[in-house]
């Protein structure tokens with residue numbers, strides 16, 4: 476059975492792969508980290524949509540049976556007009572649904588500039604619960620901090636405090652981690668947000684969605700028939716290390732050129 480393709484701009488999407496692996500242990504994954512073009516979240520919708528199209532067509536050429544867009548920025552801006560011969564799932568709707576189910580009255584969304592600018596989370600959350608208050612905040616420094624491996628550093632905590640304080644003061648009870656890099660900052664975010672705010676990571680929710688859809692489409696693998704594979708568009712030793720920690724030491728790493 477062919478693999479499931481997953482992509483993000485860098486290491487963030489690996490938080491989604493971790494949840495997918497737990498939920499779907501018989502599947503093999505082909506993960507594409509577009510490290511040459513990272514970050515996506517500071518770029519225009521048009522550019523991110525072009526990268527998304529290119530990534531999807533590369534994964535399709537590699538023979539994947541389905542694709543998970545493990546990047547909120549790409550899910551927010553690149554999926555509306557995407558044409559794909561295989562099923563494609565984005566991360567926004569599962570995260571928004573979970574937030575709408577669990578939130579009491581007021582939800583904060585932290586994400587990249589591209590995702591916040593698109594307004595998709597507000598629309599998706601309010602489609603489920605129109606009366607919820609939704610406040611979004613772009614946190615552009617989080618992605619470079621994570622890519623640098625500084626998620627447990629005091630700098631990350633100071634930056635988190637600066638970004639989250641206005642949301643905490645607003646009285647949010649739920650905080651959506653609207654970028655797949657942010658779960659790697661969860662300990663710091665939880666500390667800064669405090670005990671009265673629950674964090675929502677869409678990884679588990681997207682894994683459930685994918686599992687149910689594969690079943691429905693009769694695309695579920697019975698057993699894993701090969702190693703997981705990793706593609707990067709720029710050589711990055713840290714990416715390889717982190718990815719192998721999540722996908723296993725035998726995951727094969729290959730560099731590809733997708734520049735357009």
Ligand code: DGL
Nearest residue numbers: 487514515516547548655
């Ligand atoms: N991890 C990606 C997201 O979920 C984007 C990070 C970036 O490249 O800016 O939005």
